[in-house]
Amino acid sequence: MPASWPRPEHPTDLPTRAAGLAQAQLRELEAAARLIREGALAPAQQALGALLVQAPEHPEVLRLLGILHTRGRQYDAARTALGQALQHWPDDPLALTDMGNAEQAAGDVETALAYWRRACALAPDYPMGWSNLGRNLQVLGFTEPAVEALEHACTLGPSLLPAHVLLGDALVHLGRFDEADRRYRAALALHPACGDAWRGLANMKTRPLSAEDRAQLVALLKRTDVAEPDRIALGFALGKASEDQGCYEEAFAAISDANARQRRLAPWHAGGFHAFVESVLAAGAKLPASPHAALGEEAIFIVGLPRSGSTLFEQILAAHPQVEGASELPDLGEVLVEESARRGQPFPRWVPTTGAEDWQRLGRRYLERTARWRRQRPRFTDKLPENWLYSGVLGAMLPGARIVDVRRDVLEAGWSCFKQQFYRLPHFACTLTDIAAYLRDYEAAMDRWQAAAPGRIRTQPYEALLADPEAEIRALLAFCGLPFDPACLDFHRAMRAIRTPSAAQVRQPLSRGTARAEHYGRLLDPLRLGLGRPLAPR
Template sequence: MVSGKEKLAVAVQFLNAGNIESGKSLLIELTLDAKVAEQALTLLFKIAMKQNNINQAKYYCLQLINSCSSKFDYVYTLVQLYLSDNEYNLAISALESYLALFPNHDRARLELGVLAKKANHKELAKKHLLAVTNSSLENKYTALTELATVYSELYQDHKSAVNCLKEVIEAEPSNIQAHFNLANIFEQQGAKQKAKFAFYSVLSIDPKHSLALARLADLDTFDEVSALAYEQRSLELLKKETNDVLCADLHYALGKVFNDIKNYSKAWGYYTKANSFNQKYLPKYDRNAIDQVTEHTLNRSHCMHQAPASEQLTPIIICGMFRSGSTLIEQILNSCCDVSAGGEITYLHSQLFNLVGSKNDFLHKVKSCEFSKGYHSELALRAKNTSLVTDKRPENYLYIDVIKSLYPNAKIIWTERDIRDNSLSAYFQHLGPNLNYATDLNDTIHHYEHQQIIKKHWQRYFDKDIFTLEYDQLVVSPTATLQTLFNFLGLAYQGEADTFHQQKNYVSTASVWQVRKPLYNTSSGRYLNYLPFIVECIENGEYKDLLKS
C-alpha cells in the first residue's frame, strides 16, 4: 500500500514537471490524510497564490487553521489575505477566534489592536493594546506607541497619547517612531519648539530620516543662508532616497524653503518635481469618475425622511475646496465658547462614498439607526460641553442632504477662495489619495467646477442654511464678514478674529501653523508670483483668460 508521504512525493513530482492539475488533484486527496494534510494544504495554498487565486488561497488557509489551530502564522497569513481585499471585519474576526482559543497570545493581541485601530474600532483597539502593555515586556513599547495613536486620533485624548510616548522614550531613547509621533502631536498642539526638538531627536538617531527633515521645513522661516544649507542636506539625502513618497516630501519642503526667500523660479521647480513624484503612487485623478459622482449626487432624492439623530447636538458643516480657509474658520468659531472644533471627521465619507452610485444601498445605509448613532457618537466625542460642533471634512459637500435629514438645524459654511490662489495652494501641499486632483492644476479646476455644480444644487433646497464665506473678503474685512457669519449661526460675535490664533487646541491639517498667526492677507494674489509657470500648465481656455485678468 502506498503511504501518504509517497503520494505527496508523487504530487511534488507532478508540480515540478509542470503538471499542475494532476498535482493538485493528488494533493486534494491527501488533505484527508491526517499525517500529511498540513503539507498538502500548504502546497495547495502556494499554488493558489502563484495563480493569483486569492479566494482559493483563503480557503486553504482556513483549512490549515482548522487542522493546526495553534499555529498563529496561518492566522496571520489569512488576515493579510483579508486585508488585501479590504475585508477588515473578517480579518478582525479571524484574530478574535484565535484569541478565544489562545487568550494569552500577545502577538495575536497586538495585531488585533493595531488592526482595530486602522478600522477605527477604538474600544477594541484600546482593550487589546492595553492588555499587551500589561502582559508582554517584549511587545510592550510597540503596543504603547500604537496606543498613543488610538488615544490621539480616535479618542482625541492627546494628554494620554503624550504620556504613552514619553514612557516609550524613557525606556527606549532611540525609538524613532515614538519621537516622531510625539513631534506630530506637539505640532498639532502648536508647540513649535517642542515639535522641532522632537524632529531633531529623530535626526540625531537617524541623520538620513528624510521625513523628519522634510517636516522641519514647515517649522522655520528661511533666509538665503539657511535655505541653501537646507537644500544641500536635502539633496544629499535625495541622492540615495528610493522611496517616491519621501522624495515627494523633500521636494515639497524645498519648494516651501525657496518660496520663503522669494526665489519663485526655484520653488516652482521643486514643487513641480514633488507633484511628479506624488503622481507616481497616488491613484490617477479620474475625471469620468468625478462626473459620475456628481451625476449620482444630483439625481439622489434630497429628502431622506430620517428621524433626527439628536436634539442636543447640532453640527456646523464646513466644506469647500481644500486650502480655501476651512481650518481658519473652524479656529475662529472654536474660539467662541458656544462651539467645539470637531476637525475632519471621517465618518460620513468613509461610510457613504462607496455607496454613492447605488441609490438603494445608499438610502438603506443612511436610514439605519446604526449609521445615525455612529455619526452622533463622533460629534459627541468632540463636543466638549457645547451643543454646536464643527465638522470640516472636505468631502461632506456630497452629503448635505443626509446631514440635513439627521440634523434639520445643521448649518453649512461653504468656504471659497480665488481659485487661482486656491489651486496653487493645493499644488504646494503633499496631499493624500482623496485629494489627488491637487497634483495637476487642470484637475484641480475640474474638481472645483464640479463642487460648484453640487453647491448650486443644494442651494435649491437648503439655501437659507448655506453660507458662502469668501476667504479674501474675510482677511480684508474680518469684523464685517464674521458678524454676518455669526448672525447666520445664531451666535454673538465677540471679536474672535483677534483671539483665535492664541488657542492651545489641536489642529491636524496642513494649515496648522497658518492658524496660529493673526489674520493676514499676503496669501491673496499669491498666484501672481508664479503666473508665468502656471500659464504653461493650463489647458482650460476660460482659466487662461482668468489668469490674464
C-alpha cells in the same frame, strides 16, 4: 493550550509565534502577512485559507485572519478571529493591539483604547507598543496623552525612527513648534533622507526652512539610494525651502517633479471624477424629507477645497464655548461605506431606493460614531474638506446640521494644493489642470446645493474674513445658531490640538500677506486656463 503553541517570550519573536507550524506553513504565513501589508486581500485570504485547514486553532494564524477581516471591513469576523487567538494567548500584546485596531475601525474608540493600553501594560518595555498607542491616540484627537506615550517610546527605543516623527507631529498639533523641530531633526540624525521628517518640517508653514536645509535637500535628491516615497517628500520640502528663500522657479520645478512622481503611483482621472459628481447630483435630486428637521443640529460641517482656510474657520468656531473642534473626521464617509457594503452597491447607486427612515438611521449612526466629541460641549465641527460631496444627501441624513463652504481665491487655493503633499492617493492635486477640473466640479455642485438650501449651507469667502473679521465672524456664528462670543475674535489664542498642515498658521492673528501665487507668473497658466482666468502677462 497545546504544548506546541507556547506563548511568545517577545511580541515580535516570529519563531515562537509560529511554533507548531511546519516550515512550509511558516512560509505560507509569511506570504499571507506580506499580502495583507500590500493590500492584496483576496490572495491573502487564499493563503490563510490553506493554513486554516491545516492549523485551524493556531493563534498566529487566527491573528492574521483577524487583521485580514479588519482590512476587509468585516469587523464582527475580525473580533471573532482575534478573540479566538486571545483565548490561547490572552496576554499577547500584538493580538491585543490588533483587536484594538478592529474595534477602532468598527467605531468603538473606547474599547479600542482599552485594548491598546492593556497591550502596553503587558509589555511595558516594548517601544513599538507605546508608539502604536501614541499614534492611535493622536489619530483619535487625544494629543497630550499621545505625546506622553510617544515620549516613552522614544526613551525605550531611541533609534525607533517612526516614534520621533510621530512625536514631532503631535507636538506641532499642540503648537510646541521648537520641540517638534528638535524631534524631526532627531529623526533626520537617524536617517537624513527620512521623508516623513522633512514633511513635518515643511508643514510648519510659518517657520521658514533655512538655506542650509535647502542645500541638504538638494544633496539628498542627487543620491541614487533614496526610496521613492522619501524622494517625493524631499521634493515637496525642497519646494518649500526654495520658496522660503525666494527662489520661485526652483521651487516650482521641485514641486512639479514631486507631484509627477506621486501621480505615477496612482493617477487621478478627471473624467471619472466628473461622472461620479454628476451621479451624486442626479441621485440626490429627489431625497425624502426628514420627519426630524433638527436631527444633526449638533454638527457643523466645514467643507471646501483643501488649503482654502477650513482650519482657520474651525479654529474660530472652536473658540466658542459651545463648540468642540474635532478636525477632519472620517465618520461620514465610513457610515456611507458601511451602508454600501450592507446593500451590496457603491454610493450613490443605492440612494434612489432609500426612504426617510433609512437616512434617519444613517444620521443617527453618524451621531453615535461622533458622540465622544460632544462630551464637553454640545456642538462640534467636522472639517474634512471632501465632505462637500455629501452636502446634498446630508439634507436627508442630518437636516439639522449646518454646512460652511469655505472659498478662497481659486488661484491661491489651487497653487497651495499643488505644493502640499497629500497622502491619500489618487489625488487631484498632482497637476494644475486636474486641480482646475476638480475646482470646477466642486464649485458647480456646491453652488447648486447652496441655492436649493441657503439656510443649511453658507458660502464663506476667506478674503471676506480678512477684509472685515468681526462682521464675518458674527454672521458665521449666527448662521450656525450660536450667540456671539468675543473669544471667537481671538481665535488664535484658543488652546486646542490642531491636526492639519495649517496648525502653525491658525495660531497667529489674521494676516493679509498670505498670497504666494503672484510670484509664479506664467508657470501657473495651466491653472488659469482651466479656471477660465486671464493668463499671466507676458
